[in-house]
Amino acid sequence: MHTALLAKAPTSPLPLVALDLPRLRKSVDVTAVPAGTVHSYAKDEEIFAEGDRAAFVYKVLSGVVRTSKLLSDGRRQIDAFHLAGDIFGIEADDEHRFCAEAVGDCTIVAYRRNRLATLTAIDPEAATDMTAGMVRSLVRAQNHMLLLGRKSALEKIATFLLDMADRTSGSNILDLPMSRTDIADHLGLTIETVSRSFTQLERQGIIELISARRVILCNKAELKRLNS
Amino acid sequence: MHTALLAKAPTSPLPLVALDLPRLRKSVDVTAVPAGTVHSYAKDEEIFAEGDRAAFVYKVLSGVVRTSKLLSDGRRQIDAFHLAGDIFGIEADDEHRFCAEAVGDCTIVAYRRNRLATLTAIDPEAATDMTAGMVRSLVRAQNHMLLLGRKSALEKIATFLLDMADRTSGSNILDLPMSRTDIADHLGLTIETVSRSFTQLERQGIIELISARRVILCNKAELKRLNS
């Protein structure tokens, strides 16, 4: 199962490593190898589609990006929400296997893959940082499989809230940047079930819904217990 | 597509870090990186547990290995079945986030690995191979999330059968090395639902069950259609 990328240069590192710009600047001539281009996207705008040629790797500067896959009849699975600093668009192949869209207005950096490949050869130490980013994705995906396959609706919501809180402020006031539809498609539920689960958690005094998108986590301990 | 279900058989082995011994020997103290050791495991024997120190990377020589996660109350999610030639146990952290067990009697090679960071610094090419392995796990996990979150029982079984057939002989006669329980825990179902789905596919003439663990795929086209 050689990827096209690896087939071209089987012994050179994946072009995923050069996203740590501060360090890059230390070891590589910046003018010779431009860092990447910044782009802005409006809410729901497509960054790349499933099947697109994967010429870039991306990093979120601000806002939130969702990556998702579709079945032929339109059912959707959002595999991850990417917050500021997160890397997405990594592919083993030269083709994107999921699509990426802006959850709200956002800015991202696009790094050309083949160019980064050269960079990586020059600065192998940067590999560590890139690997760290990818490992986060992998750990998240693995935990998410357990959630999708084995958790109840309430447990899914509890896990989701704790995770989002953890990834943003870490505080008890949580601003959700995405719609109920997005949450549902991320957790393998319907929007109605998501809504009902929120309501149920609120009735139990575990959370408080200031508005639909703003939640206070009143009882994190109980959320963690639900988390199994 | 590269879920655990859909991953192609490793016909073109990607050189993973510890597998490329000649190169490693060039840059790393040979005594510190000994060649892999072969181990045999009996059915259901544990290869490593969740939380164990991840000192090795493994490759299946014969038999099948399952990697899984557990919730506190015992619910289990099998993230992947690893067939001959597959690599498993790659962790960027120094701790296994999964447990690995022998599905049936099997033999594996264990390759001692250093911490990834150390490896990266010493041998960037080795780090590349490690990265490739992780990317494959990620892609596989992403496809499996779509299955777990959005497919029906019948679709899950169809996907599973096609993937297993693809990864083994590729022929229409398929020998399943794992129990119904394992299949259920991989697909986010119960054993009863797995069994009923098999029966339903058989009644529809899409498959034929020679025995519980031996299936003929009579109508792959229909299976693929179910696959969405």
Place this chain on the structure above:
DNA sequence: CGCTAATTTGATCAGACTCAAGTGAAGTGG
């Protein structure tokens, strides 16, 4: 302020789960 989209809530339905029993195959020991 009014329109549209998002969210919540309600009623009903269905797919998958649970509990329970039955069948069959594999292995054990007499």
Place this chain on the structure above:
DNA sequence: CCACTTCACTTGAGTCTGATCAAATTAGCG
């Protein structure tokens, strides 16, 4: 070699969680 045990799988009946369909409410935005 055959009774016996055991384990894996299948099948059935009833239940329940979460989906679907439908409507009401709220929020956001021009």
